Structure formats: C-alpha cells, structure tokens
Amino acid sequence: MSRTVPLLLAIDDDPAIRELLARELSLAGYETLTAADGEQGRELFERHRPDLVITDLAMPRADGMTVIAAVRRIDATPVLVLSVRGEEEDKVRALDLGADDYVTKPFSLRELLARVRTQLRRSGRDAAPEVLRFPDLEIDRARRLVTQGGREVRLTPTEFSILELLAGQASRPVTLRQIIGTVWRGAPATTMDTVRVHVGSLRRKIEPDPSDPRYIGTEPWVGYRFLVEPE
Amino acid sequence: MAGSAPPADARRIVVWVAVPVTVALLTWTGRAAGANPPTIGFVYMVAVLALATWGGWAAGAVASVLAMLCFNFFFFLPFGTLAVEEPANWVALLSFLAASTLASRLVATARAQAEEARRRQHEVEVLYELSLGLFSVSQRSGALGEATVQVLREISAESGALFVPGPDGEPVALSTIGQEGGGDPALLERAWRSERPVEIQEAGGGFTAYLPLRLGGHFGGVLVVRGQEMASDVLEPAARLLALAVERERLLAEAAHLQAVRESDALKTALLRAVSHDLRTPLTAMRLEIESLESRLAGWPEVLASLHGLAVAQARLARRIDNLLALARLEAGLARPRPEPVPPGSLFRAGRESLAPVLARRELATRIAPGCPDLLADPALTAEILVNLLENAARATPVEAPLELAASRDPDRSGSVRLEVLDRGMGVRAGDLSSGGLGLRIATSFAEAQGGSLKLIDRPGGGTIARVILPAAPELPEETA
Numbered sequence: 165m166s167r168t169v170p171l172l173l174a175i176d177d178d179p180a181i182r183e184l185l186a187r188e189l190s191l192a193g194y195e196t197l198t199a200a201d202g203e204q205g206r207e208l209f210e211r212h213r214p215d216l217v218i219t220d221l222a223m224p225r226a227d228g229m230t231v232i233a234a235v236r237r238i239d240a241t242p243v244l245v246l247s248v249r250g251e252e253e254d255k256v257r258a259l260d261l262g263a264d265d266y267v268t269k270p271f272s273l274r275e276l277l278a279r280v281r282t283q284l285r286r287s288g289r290d291a292a293p294e295v296l297r298f299p300d301l302e303i304d305r306a307r308r309l310v311t312q313g314g315r316e317v318r319l320t321p322t323e324f325s326i327l328e329l330l331a332g333q334a335s336r337p338v339t340l341r342q343i344i345g346t347v348w349r350g351a352p353a354t355t356m357d358t359v360r361v362h363v364g365s366l367r368r369k370i371e372p373d374p375s376d377p378r379y380i381g382t383e384p385w386v387g388y389r390f391l392v393e394p395e
Numbered sequence: 396m397a398g399s400a401p402p403a404d405a406r407r408i409v410v411w412v413a414v415p416v417t418v419a420l421l422t423w424t425g426r427a428a429g430a431n432p433p434t435i436g437f438v439y440m441v442a443v444l445a446l447a448t449w450g451g452w453a454a455g456a457v458a459s460v461l462a463m464l465c466f467n468f469f470f471f472l473p474f475g476t477l478a479v480e481e482p483a484n485w486v487a488l489l490s491f492l493a494a495s496t497l498a499s500r501l502v503a504t505a506r507a508q509a510e511e512a513r514r515r516q517h518e519v520e521v522l523y524e525l526s527l528g529l530f531s532v533s534q535r536s537g538a539l540g541e542a543t544v545q546v547l548r549e550i551s552a553e554s555g556a557l558f559v560p561g562p563d564g565e566p567v568a569l570s571t572i573g574q575e576g577g578g579d580p581a582l583l584e585r586a587w588r589s590e591r592p593v594e595i596q597e598a599g600g601g602f603t604a605y606l607p608l609r610l611g612g613h614f615g616g617v618l619v620v621r622g623q624e625m626a627s628d629v630l631e632p633a634a635r636l637l638a639l640a641v642e643r644e645r646l647l648a649e650a651a652h653l654q655a656v657r658e659s660d661a662l663k664t665a666l667l668r669a670v671s672h673d674l675r676t677p678l679t680a681m682r683l684e685i686e687s688l689e690s691r692l693a694g695w696p697e698v699l700a701s702l703h704g705l706a707v708a709q710a711r712l713a714r715r716i717d718n719l720l721a722l723a724r725l726e727a728g729l730a731r732p733r734p735e736p737v738p739p740g741s742l743f744r745a746g747r748e749s750l751a752p753v754l755a756r757r758e759l760a761t762r763i764a765p766g767c768p769d770l771l772a773d774p775a776l777t778a779e780i781l782v783n784l785l786e787n788a789a790r791a792t793p794v795e796a797p798l799e800l801a802a803s804r805d806p807d808r809s810g811s812v813r814l815e816v817l818d819r820g821m822g823v824r825a826g827d828l829s830s831g832g833l834g835l836r837i838a839t840s841f842a843e844a845q846g847g848s849l850k851l852i853d854r855p856g857g858g859t860i861a862r863v864i865l866p867a868a869p870e871l872p873e874e875t876a
Contacts, residue, residue: 178676178680180676180677180680181676181679181680181683184680184683184684184687185683187687188683188686188687191687191690222668222672248671248672248675249671249717249720249721249775250667250671250717250720250721250724250730251668251671252775269675269676269678269679270675270678270679270681270682270709270713271679271682272682272686273682273683273686273687273690274686356735360735360736364736364769364868367738373740373763374738374769375738375739375740375763375767375768375769375802376738376739376740376741376743376744376761376763377738377740377741381741381744382735382737382738382741382774384737384745384773384774384775384778385733385773385774385775
C-alpha cells in the first residue's frame with residue numbers, strides 16, 4: 165500500500181446510504197469513492213485500485229456479485245458485502261465467490277468500521293506465519309502441532325486442517341463449501357453434516373467450554389468464524 | 396356394421412343351398428352340351444374352388460364329393476351307375492377328389508388368413524385413430540371426456556362410461572354414452588375394488604365389460620363398455636390407451652398446478668424482497684445517522700440519552716420488521732428452518748450482541764449447565780427467539796434487577812435442550828402467551844417451526860421464566876487422534 169490514507173470504494177444503489185457511507189468513512193479517516201451500481205463500481209475499481217471495497221448485493225445493472233468477480237479477477241483486495249437478512253443464499257454465494265466478510269442491513273457503523281479495520285489489517289499482512297499464536301492457543305503449521313497452556317492437543321489430520329483454515333483466516337467467516345473445498349479438496353461425498361461433525365469434535369478438544377465456544381463461532385447458515393485475533 | 400337379421404345364419408343357409416344347386420346345374424349343362432369328361436372335370440374343379448372360397452372349407456369338401464359322384468354317375472361309362480369300367484377312370488376320379496378337397500382346403504385357409512389380416516388391419520386402424528384422437532387432438536386438459544366417447548364409438552359400443560377416481564377416491568363418471576352407460580353399480584364396484592376386469596354375457600346376446608385402467612401400477616379408473624357386436628379384440632388395447640390418456644390428463648393437471656404454485660411463489664418472493672429492501676434501506680440510514688450523531692455529540696449527555704432512546708426504538712423496529720418478514724417467509728413456505736448443531740453459548744452471544752443497545756445498562760448473567768448438549772436448531776431463528784424474549788424481559792424488569800439466560804438438558808424429555816430467559820418482573824399474567832405482544836407470538840412461531848415449544852411460567856421468588864424447548868443435536872462418540 166503506497167497511500168498514507170487507505171482508499172475505500174463504497175457501492176450502493178441507495179443515494180442516502182451512499183452519502184452516509186462517504187461521510188462516515190471520511191470522518192473515520194479514510195478516503196472514499198462511491199458508485200451507484202456494480203458497473204460503475206467495477207470501472208472505479210479498475211481505475212483507482214482502492215484498498216477495500218464495500219458493496220451492496222442487490223443493485224440494478226451489474227449487482228454485487230459482478231463486483232466481487234471483477235475484483236477477484238485482478239487481485240485479493242478485501243471485499244465487504246452489505247447483505248440483507250432473509251437472503252442468506254446470496255450472502256453465502258458472495259463469500260464463496262471471494263468476498264471477505266459481510267454486515268447485515270441495517271448494520272451498525274461501529275460494526276462496519278470494525279470490519280473495515282480488520283480487513284485492512286489482514287490485507288496488509290503477509291501470508292499466514294508458520295506458527296499462529298492466539299491467547300492460550302498455538303498452532304504450529306509446519307509441525308502440525310497444537311498446544312494449549314503448554315500441553316499438546318491431539319487432533320486428527322482432518323481436525324487440524326479445519327483449525328488451520330479457520331485460524332489462518334481469523335475473524336473472517338468461512339463457508340462450509342470453502343471448508344469442504346480446502347480440507348477435503350471438494351471430495352463429492354463430503355456433506356455439510358460431515359464438516360459439522362468434525363467441527364463438533366474439534367470444539368470438544370480445544371474449547372475450554374464446548375457449549376460456549378471461545379474460538380470457533382457458528383455463523384448462522386454460513387459456516388464458522390474464528391473469533392479470536394492472533395496475538 | 397350390425398344388420399337387421401342375424402347375417403351369419405342366413406349366409407350359412409344360402410351356402411348349403413348353393414352347393415347342391417351349383418353341382419346339379421353344372422351337371423345338367425354338361426350333359427346338355429355333351430361335354431367330355433376332361434372338360435366337365437375342370438368345370439367341376441373351378442366350381443368347387445369357388446364354393447370353398449365363398450362358403451369355407453366344409454362347403455368345398457361337400458361340393459368335391461358331390462361333384463365326384465356326379466362326374467362318375469353322369470360322365471364315366473357305364474353311365475347312370477356308380478360303377479367304373481376302366482381302372483384308369485378310378486385314378487382320374489380319386490385324383491379329382493383329392494385335388495378338389497386339397498385345393499378347397501388351401502383356398503379356405505387363405506381366405507381365413509385374409510380375413511384375419513383384415514380384422515387386424517381394422518384393429519390397428521381403430522387404435523391408430525384412437526391414439527391420434529387421444530394424444531394429438533386433446534392437447535388441452537379436460538378433453539378426456541370427449542376422447543372416451545370417441546373410444547366407445549370406435550369400438551362400436553352401444554353404451555358405456557369412463558369412471559375416474561374423485562377427490563375422495565370414489566368413482567366419478569367422466570363421460571357416458573347411451574342408456575344405462577354406467578352399467579351395474581355392483582359390478583362396477585367389484586372391478587373398482589379388485590382392479591380386475593369383469594365381463595358379463597347378457598341373455599339378449601350382448602355383453603358388458605368393466606375394464607380397470609392401469610398404468611405402471613397406477614390405477615386410473617374403470618371403463619364400462621356394453622354392446623352386441625363390439626370389436627372386442629380392440630377392447631383391451633383401447634382400454635390401455637385410455638389409461639395412458641387418463642395418466643396424461645393427471646400429469647397435465649399436476650403440471651398446471653405446479654406451474655401456478657411456482658408462479659405464485661416467485662411473486663411472493665419478489666414482493667417480500669421488495670418490501671424488505673424498501674423497509675431496510677431507510678432503517679439503515681436512520682441507524683447510521685443515529686450513530687454518527689452519537690459520536691459527534693459526545694459532550695451533550697442529555698442529547699445522548701435521547702439518541703440512545705432513538706437507537707433502541709430503531710433497533711426494535713428493525714428487528715420487528717426482520718421478524719415479520721422471516722415469519723412471512725416461513726408461513727409462505729418460501730423458507731424452511733435450517734437446523735444445525737449449535738452450542739447454546741453461541742446463541743447467547745448472538746442474542747446479546749443484537750440487543751446491545753437495550754442491554755447496555757443492565758446486567759445479564761448466562762448459565763450453561765455442565766454437559767448441556769448442543770442444540771439441533773436454526774441458529775438465526777433461535778437467536779431471534781432469545782432476542783424477543785430478552786427484550787420482553789428487559790421491559791418487564793426494573794433496570795437494576797439482573798436478567799438471566801440459562802441452558803440445560805431438558806430433564807423431562809431426552810434429546811431436548813431447555814433454553815430459559817429469567818426475569819424479576821411482574822410474573823406471568825393470565826393469557827400472556829395468547830394475547831401477549833408481537834415479540835412473544837413471533838418467538839412462539841419460531842420455536843414451533845423448529846419442532847420446539849415455548850411457555851411462560853412463574854419464577855419462584857417473583858418474575859417469569861420463558862422456557863423454550865428445542866431438539867438436542869445427537870451426541871457423538873469421543874474421537875481419538
């Protein structure tokens with residue numbers, strides 16, 4: 165990132181939301197561009213290469229999916245989706261297409277800003293380090309070793325792969341399809357229930373209280389989110 | 396097809412009169428013309444073949460014998476006796492008899508085969524006409540009745556009817572021709588129940604058939620046919636064709652119904668999307684404005700208190716709209732609860748987060764009993780249940796009294812989890828659940844949609860317990876590395 169102030173692109177077809185986003189993001193210290201639909205958003209993205217894109221999903225002309233696909237064709241710029249409750253399929257599709265996170269309308273400004281900060285921080289980082297360190301949990305990716313409070317936690321290879329994926333994307337939602345694609349390499353017989361069974365047993369091994377998870381949160385209708393940020 | 400007199404008998408009489416008359420006539424003519432034996436032999440042969448062709452094998456055989464006798468009596472020496480002078484003439488006579496009998500036999504067989512072929516051809520023509528009528532003309536649904544009438548006419552039925560299963564499974568006459576087309580109700584009942592054909596010969600010569608229409612194990616109804624001279628061979632294939640048509644009619648009706656359902660679902664989905672978009676957009680703008688004001692008016696505590704009230708009201712309105720839209724989707728069958736194993740703690744966290752403004756100034760304790768299993772529930776719907784109950788509890792309880800969330804294995808039902816929202820409010824008032832606010836009703840609907848339940852009970856020491864029972868996720872055997 166060569167800019168001193170991150171440049172954000174906000175895409176929403178509603179003028180009121182667009183203006184509010186521009187104003188509030190500027191107040192929060194970001195430079196902001198706005199677009200009224202996916203087509204315009206794609207053009208602005210290609211011309212200015214912003215550091216983060218915030219996009220609505222349902223829009224006239226090209227929708228949010230077009231924006232996500234266009235961004236992903238070029239690079240890994242974080243994309244935050246403004247989704248609507250009751251349209252979970254769209255949200256999951258956006259995440260599978262490469263969106264990084266979402267907030268649900270009517271979202272809170274604080275929540276949005278927190279997600280923006282997390283995404284900018286993540287995108288500034290290099291590839292996940294060899295050892296992921298979280299409060300009271302350490303994941304050694306090279307030696308495939310998990311330690312908690314100085315003691316080794318024995319995980320099956322599948323459980324380790326799931327934990328590695330979720331923790332490597334800490335605070336980002338990971339869809340069930342993404343887990344199947346990465347951990348099982350998309351093996352056709354793998355169902356969402358299979359994933360849930362393995363996550364259940366992983367929770368019993370690493371969570372201090374599996375009925376009140378501290379690390380692996382359930383993301384309704386989507387999948388899971390690693391709740392803790394690396395140290 | 397049917398003549399006024401029984402044609403078969405009349406024809407038989409004519410044939411048996413014609414045989415001796417023809418032989419006699421030829422003999423007389425031969426004698427009068429002074430024909431020699433070879434000539435009259437050929438003439439006899441031709442006549443025998445003609446009679447066999449026309450009257451069948453028996454007529455041909457009798458004509459052969461008669462002709463042989465006349466040949467011998469009138470044309471071989473000594474004339475006027477059946478004795479034969481020259482042995483060579485015996486050979487001629489016997490050869491004539493053998494040749495004429497054999498030939499008449501062959502001719503009759505050929506004739507029968509031609510007749511059979513004609514009959515088959517007619518059958519094929521009838522069935523072809525029928526299938527054309529059934530499948531190309533009646534492209535629209537509802538043409539089955541007309542098609543049945545056509546079938547009955549094609550097979551020359553005097554009367555008949557098609558019965559198909561009505562809404563309650565009982566036979567309903569779809570179309571009828573002739574008098575008493577429906578036949579005997581008792582026999583119809585028998586064919587209907589047993590799904591086997593019933594055929595009854597009648598005293599007057601006609602017969603009635605009750606033919607069940609079946610296609611691949613699916614019962615489509617019963618065809619009743621009554622007549623004297625029906626193309627009875629065509630009856631069974633015609634009934635099969637009609638069964639196909641009944642099945643097609645059923646599929647057409649089903650497809651039309653499905654199409655209508657799909658269209659109405661698409662309409663409902665589009666409507667809900669539009670409503671949801673139009674309601675959420677201003678709510679989002681409101682929320683952003685409120686938060687923006689909050690950050691800019693940090694030094695004005697009294698304004699901030701009003702803003703906080705506004706934020707709570709806005710959040711409540713937004714939640715109500717979400718809930719109502721979710722309820723509408725569930726009730727319209729556009730959405731179904733998607734249960735997944737979810738730890739109670741995740742639900743408590745989600746509930747707390749989405750009620751942050753309401754709970755900002757009060758204490759909320761959570762208790763998860765040791766060994767409490769995960770729920771098998773739709774996490775979004777279940778979190779909404781908790782949010783609605785917490786919101787009610789917060790309104791019923793003074794700010795200083797803490798609220799509690801508790802989860803435990805349900806002691807009364809194995810395989811269930813009990814989620815409770817406890818307050819120190821006024822306790823349960825009679826009819827709270829039935830007449831209670833929208834929030835309670837939504838929570839109840841969401842619980843029931845997932846096969847669970849919700850009830851309010853008085854809390855010992857004052858207050859209310861809102862108790863939600865939901866299925867537990869199956870517990871897994873411990874897995875080792």
